[in-house]
Amino acid sequence: MIRSSARKLILAIIAFALFIVFIWQIIHSVSSADPMNEKEAVEQVEGQYNGEVTEVQLDGDKYKFTLTSELGTHLIYLNRQTAEVIHLEQVASIKDKEDLTDEEIKDIVLKEQDGKVTSITSEGKKDDKKFKVVLEDDLTRYKYSVSAHGEILEIEEEERHHKKPHQTRVSAEHAVEITRAEISGKVDDVEYEEGEEGEPPHFIVEIERGDGMEAEIQIHAISGDVLSISWED
Structure with missing residues (x-):
């Protein structure tokens, strides 16, 4: 009976000793592991937080x-030893985005409407800043108001009034020839007039006959037709 109790005591002491040795080996293996070097630490932090490390300082074991x-x-x-993040602190919020460039503003507007950007101006400051953009196509002038963040705030449209180009098929020399075919005499003056609303472009030719009578002939600048003849008293 005494021998059995002694044997159990010895086995218990051996088991406890083995447990102590096991714990010591674990602690020793952890404490004796090589600490992270700077390159490894930078790669871990940049990968974990999706950013760029701009400064590194070694402070003891961290x-x-x-x-x-x-x-x-x-x-x-x-922590150099465990590779664990032990403190995280934000010291600055994201910087305000710099002003949009003219090219960026053009791209924003041209995604909405085809045409030609003729002017870009700005007003206000920082978040209240707005860009005024004028875009034109063949028929319409568009006025855009764009926020500092690239949001289109307002669009105004106005019809463009085009001045029709002169389509003259008749030259001044030809107008003189037409006049002389109607009235024989000396040409004193030739003027081109675009014509008021509803009137065609025309030439006004002043001619004096040999007897001293003067006439003013209106000739269509495109067709060459004689529109009117008026005599001076």
Whole structure:
């Protein structure tokens, strides 16, 4: 009976000793692992937080990182031994986006309407800033108001009034020939007139006959037809 109890005691002592040795080996293996070097630590932080490390400082058993990303600027502390992030702090929010360039503004407007951008102006400051854009096509002038963030706020449309180009088939010399075919005499003056609303473009030719009578002939500038003949008293 005594021998059985002694044997159990010895086995218990051996088991406890083995447990202590096992725990010691675990602690020793962890504590004796090589700490992360700076390159490994940077790669881990940049990959984990999708940003760029701009500054690294070694502070005892931890690294201190300054990391910049789309979310802003952060301070990150990483344990060299365990590779765990032990502190994360945002020190600056994302910077305001710089002003849109003229090309960016053009692209925004041209996605809405084909045409030619004729002017871009700005008013206001920072978030209240607006861009005024004028775009024209063959028939319409569009006035866009675009926010600092590229949002189209307002569109105004106005019809363009085109001045029709002169379509003259008759030259001044030809107008003189037509006049002389109607009236024989000396041509004193030839003027081209575009014509008022409803009137065609025409030439006014002043001619004096040999007897001193003067006439003014109106000739259609495109067809060459004689529109009128008026005599001076």
